Amino acid sequence: MRNLNEETITQAVLARNHDMKDSRLKEIMTSLVQHLHAFARETRLTEEEWAAGIQFLTEVGQTCTPTRQEFILLSDTLGLSTLVTAQNHRKPPGCTEATVFGPFYVDDAPDYALGDDVGNGMAGEPCFVSGQVRSITGEIVPGAKLEVWQADAEGFYDVQRDGGPAQGRGRLLADREGRFHFKSIVAESYPIPHDGPVGRMLDAMGRHPWRPAHLHFMVSAPGYETLVTHVFREGCQYLDSDAVFGVRSSLIADWVAHPAGRTPDGASSDTPFYTLDFDFILNPVGKETIA
């Protein structure tokens, strides 16, 4: 292994991996090295371009904070997240499809009762959300846990604003009939954080940073595959050009506009409001892989 050149280097690296004990790690690293080298060969990558890549990845890492994950954004904008999500959630037709997790989930969101205002003061037009959780096999799923999160009318999640309370996110339990309802604000389209290296990359590529309006859900219940998905808003101009490639037709739903007046919770609103009704169809564990 003393005469490494552009032809011999790949096999030399793979040979060094020969003694790896973890066979799955070996499989991953073998594929990674082969594709990384093939990329550099195929593009005849120059040293300046290599250095620019090193600098870019370094900045991506250094842009990450406890509330910002720039590498997830990078994965999202290159379509990797959608690919990984899709190949890990092959489900029977009719199940609610999964989509990208995104970087704004928080695992200690506040608990709410059905009917509560998950917006918790977040700026935006009122929206009343309801639906039911069922199994693809037809049964209702009583007491499913729903975690919901969304951006405000200006396109920011609560964690993107310094301090302040949890807003536009929460955990609820569906009732015995699998039904849920809560109040929040209407989803609006927003740009992914684009003041960092991923934003500069999109700009250089002539791509916009916008995501179509959506509401995030994670739905889980014992015996069922956990569903991480969004509901997208019909009519949004970015449905065909989501910056993170998350849209699936089956996840697009109507946010129905209503004039000021009586609201679904029995109160009344001085301003126009919206309603969204969307059911989630879960996949029983053990039926994940149908490919």
Place this chain on the structure above:
Amino acid sequence: MRNLNEETITQAVLARNHDMKDSRLKEIMTSLVQHLHAFARETRLTEEEWAAGIQFLTEVGQTCTPTRQEFILLSDTLGLSTLVTAQNHRKPPGCTEATVFGPFYVDDAPDYALGDDVGNGMAGEPCFVSGQVRSITGEIVPGAKLEVWQADAEGFYDVQRDGGPAQGRGRLLADREGRFHFKSIVAESYPIPHDGPVGRMLDAMGRHPWRPAHLHFMVSAPGYETLVTHVFREGCQYLDSDAVFGVRSSLIADWVAHPAGRTPDGASSDTPFYTLDFDFILNPVGKETIA
């Protein structure tokens, strides 16, 4: 672009890149997306593995400081650096071969006169280095600039120690005959920094972090391709398993051991010392590409 799944996502991402104005960036991003997706498909990457990868890359970025470049280490240990160096420095046979740049070069190293002690107090056994810079076409290269850098006897470069003066690095000019000589310390093998994520990766892969003993050189002169290389020490146990895949047979040389006594600079040494004689053969600009 609303029905993205594991089969359609790659073409969807490439289609989005259709309007990119910079044709070279388009070429690079097209290849990158194809190989990144092929890697994820081929390994059937799970969501947990994807998340571990995101976390790993984030740590690599956050380990970088003004004096530590963990992404270069990652590129080096995966053989990418050697590949990029090799494919950008195809030279006529007989030219001194290039090897990896490494992360420890500093561009404002002190200037020294021929014969000076570049070690500047660095711990290690004395070594007297000499040689000549010539062209592959036979001419001597008068006044070539040589930049040299190396680790100390404990395996650390000066920049890895807090504060302190520049040690084991410097810039010299060859004389009118292309000849150079300077004093330093003998090169010893050392581990690359392995207390960070790249070290953990090597450990998980069952690979050691050691580099064979070497002295770094950058040699430049008007009209010639700049040469970035190392001279490796014959007999070193890591010549066949360099953690960064940098060794080329033509770059291995004898560090000749001498007993205490008269040294090449006309002084005398109380302790044993070494000499290294190595000539650099440069490639005239315009002859870089012979492939």
